[in-house]
Amino acid sequence: MTQTLVASPPPARPAGRGPGRAGRPGRRGRGSAANGGLFRLTPTSGLGLGVALVWFSVLVMLPLAAVIGAAAEGGWASFWGTLTDAQTFAALRLTVVEAFLVTVVNAFVGTVVAWVLVRDHFWGKRVLDVVIDIPFALPTIVAGLVLLSLWGPDSPVGVNIVNTREGIFLALLFVTLPFVVRTVQPVLIELDADVEEAAASLGASRFTTFRRVILPSLVPAIAAGSSLGFARAISEFGSLVLISGNTPYQTEVASLKILKFLEGDNQAGAAAVAVLLLLVAVVTIVALDLISRRVARRG
Amino acid sequence: MAETSIRSRKGPVTYLLRIFVITYLAVLVIWPLWEVGQQTFFPPDRGAGGGFGAFVERLSDPSVSYAFNLTATVAFWSVVINTVFGVGISLLIVRYRFPGRRILSVLVDLPMSVSPVVVGLALVLAYSTGQGWFGSALASVGFYIIGTTPGLIMATAFVSLPLVIREVVPVLEEIGTDAELAASSLGATGWQTFRRITLPSIKWAVVYGVVLSMARSLGEFGAVKIVSPGAEFRGETATLLIQNRYTNYQEPTAYAAAFVLVLASVLALVVVSLIRKEDHV
Structure with a gap:
């Protein structure tokens, strides 16, 4: 569902929409x-x-x-005080650490999944391609319930992830699965076979070809997908509601901390954490805009 | 594209990667989905009945019907709003020149990256009667947003706002303006040009965006959770119902409602992939 996201090659633009436009106020008739x-x-x-x-x-x-x-409202001191309060800080740190770990895993696994979906051919591949989109399509609360049905209190395999950090990790891994896959996939499809042939004919091993020829062209897509996934993981709420037990210092994440602040009628506290999440969101879309423009320029 | 020799060569690594990917997706996504079906139709003990009959019975409970009705209403209005707004703003961003155009095109993408909780909080801080910036002013003219259906619609419209725009903008950029210019030079009015030239070419992008918005709106949870009272028969949407029932030890009802939403999302995915095929043939 993210095919139209940033990393896909920009569509052909109508000619002439280039330099010169900005400095010339339109003098022609309207329309x-x-x-x-x-x-x-x-x-x-x-x-x-x-x-x-x-x-x-x-x-x-x-x-x-x-x-x-x-x-x-309360000034810098109260804003800073809220964020550095031991319990809030623990929640923020947990959120960032978990999101980071999930992003690292996704950068590797997502690339591998995209690779297999593009380069390999086997029965049932089309089904897997649809499966990738399911975590996006599912409502977040349902995603949480879906994971709980296998790894919850009634787990048929006897593993209960409720109120553990592993549970949070798993939930984030689930909801961020499509990001890297869906940004890397179109780039892999577009890759020219010639350069790989050339590398191979010059004696490069398949791994060397991948590392030196293919990987460099995938890096912007991996970066774009990873930052989207990171932003999503930082702000994730619905899928964690049922899984994270919300224990302070242990399994409390930023978004649930906001809810707790709100329920405790502490709007300033909720807003302070929210501003941080907002900042991450803004930084992400600006970074993505820069990445996609760089890619567009190079193409 | 014909497979080139180097790409079609298969080694042990090929099979290792294939097995890894299949296992990963099976454990992370497919198996849990299968278990939802199991829990829905064959709930373990708890004296709950199984099978399709029990499933339908759970769904026909008045509070469950209320929740699904509310979800459908909210999703409908937010999709209508987002479609009109989305097509309009896409046209403006791609076709027109005005100060702040680039900033606007980045800003309209913002709602997707904002945490749903922050969305809910933002609406509360702006419009709740007690503490919001505009809450008291709106209340004095008898208009309440937080805790009412309009609030739910706003929260849902907020989170799904960029979906139509994201689909329509690339298509508008790709088709260019030649046909539109030709139409207007032949004397077509702006509306005629839009209806006869522009709309047919962005038709599938709009449909695609609508399906995505619909799926997203049906499943919105975080933002809705904060702006809704969320009690039975009072602003409890389907997703809120799932959480409330699950935490109140009524898992079978939670699973039944969740199963319906899973079906809806899978249906949306299928429709979307059909549209994409239609679009590219």
Whole structure:
């Protein structure tokens, strides 16, 4: 479901939408194409833009501003105090460590899965390709329940992950499975066979070919997929609600900490943690934007 | 593309990787999914009945029907809103030139990366009657958002906002403006151009985005959890019902509801893959 995400090769752009556009204010009549593809706003589209911006502000920007406002209300000292409070800090550290471990595993396993799905051919491969998307398609609370049905209190294999850090790790691994796979897959499909042939004919072993020829072109995709997965793991909530026992210092993660703050009527505390998560989200999309633009330039 | 010799060569590593991937996906995804089916139709002990009859009975409980009705209503409205908004904003971002256009195109992607809990918190801090920035003002004109269905719709619309845009923008960029320019030079109005030229070419992207938004809206949990009172017959959506029943030791009901949502998501996946085939033939 992420095929349209950043790492896929950018679609062909209409010619002429390049340099020169910015410095030249449109002098032509309204509705006409200024510099190949970008129209000037007409009264109708201007009105549409206004309506869209109002709705976007009401739905997204103002509420997010309210979070920042609430976090800033008590000043820097109280914001910092909340985050460095031992219990909150433990939750943040656990979240970051788990997300990092999951990201490392995904960077390796996701690449391998993408490789097998693209290069190998065997019966049932198409089914596996659909299976990759299931963790995305499932509602998060259902994802938690799905894992609990196998690894929960009624586990047929006798393993109970409820209220353990391994459980959190497993849940994050489940929900972030598609990110790296789906960003690496299209790049692998597009790879030119010629360079591999050339490497092989020059005497490179298959592993050397992979390491020196294929891997470098996959790195931006792996990076993009990993950062998406990391951001998701940091902010994950639904699948952890049933699995993480929410024990302070042990299995409490950032998003559940926000819920606990809210239930305890501590809005400032909730907002402080939320601002951190928001920051991670913003950094991620900016990083992805940069990666995809770099890839687009190189292509 | 014809397989080249180097790519089709198979060694022991090929088979090792294949077995690893199959095992990994089987243990992580397939087996747990299978167990959900088991728990739904053959619940272990607890005196709960098994089979399809018991499954239907659990789903026809009034509180369960209420939850699914509410989920359907919320999903419907959030999809309608996101489709209209999504197509509109995609056209504006791709076709028009205005200050802040690039920033806007990055910002509309933000809702997908924000934690659902933060989304819920943000809506509460902005619109709840007690503490929100605008809550009291809205309450004075008799409008309440937090704890009501409009609040649920807003939370759901927030998290699924970029899905339509993400599908439509690349297609709009790819088709370019030639046909649209030709139409308008021949005297078509803006609306005619949109309906006769633009819409047919982005049709599948829109459908695709709608299916993705629908799937996402049906399953939203975190944001809804925070803005909803979440009690039986009071703002309890299907996903909230699953959590509440599971934690209240009514696992069979939780599994029955979860099974319905699993079916809905798998259906969405199938539809999406069919559309993609349609789109590329």
